[in-house]
Amino acid sequence: MSIKQGVDLRGLKPQMAIAYTIICAAYQRHGAQPCVITSASDGTHGPNSLHYQGLALDLRTKSVIPAMLSLIVRDLKRDLGDQFDVVEEPDHLHVEYDVKDTPGEV
Numbered sequence: 001m002s003i004k005q006g007v008d009l010r011g012l013k014p015q016m017a018i019a020y021t022i023i024c025a026a027y028q029r030h031g032a033q034p035c036v037i038t039s040a041s042d043g044t045h046g047p048n049s050l051h052y053q054g055l056a057l058d059l060r061t062k063s064v065i066p067a068m069l070s071l072i073v074r075d076l077k078r079d080l081g082d083q084f085d086v087v088e089e090p091d092h093l094h095v096e097y098d099v100k101d102t103p104g105e106v
Contacts, residue, residue, distance in 0.1 A: 002034050008042035011054040015097040026075045030068045036060040038092055056096035
């Protein structure tokens with residue numbers, strides 16, 4: 001578990017701290033070390049990015065072999081559940097807390 005120098009965690013929501021714990025466990029379970037946050041509320045993202053709301057993290061994947069990364073992504077989608085999106089980008093893993101409204105729910 002580590003944070004890339006310069007990453008700004010200010011404004012990060014509690015959901016992301018819980019997610020990071022689960023993410024690190026998945027990295028460790030599949031032998032991928034270390035689990036490094038490369039972006040939180042900092043950096044340049046799309047105009048509607050959840051990074052700016054403290055609801056997204058980017059994680060380093062350059063040292064993770066592709067087959068292992070596929071297993072990590074599979075596990076995170078299962079372990080984080082429907083309230084999170086897990087997206088494998090070309091150079092990092094993007095995880096965001098993005099609750100979708102379900103028709104009929106209050």
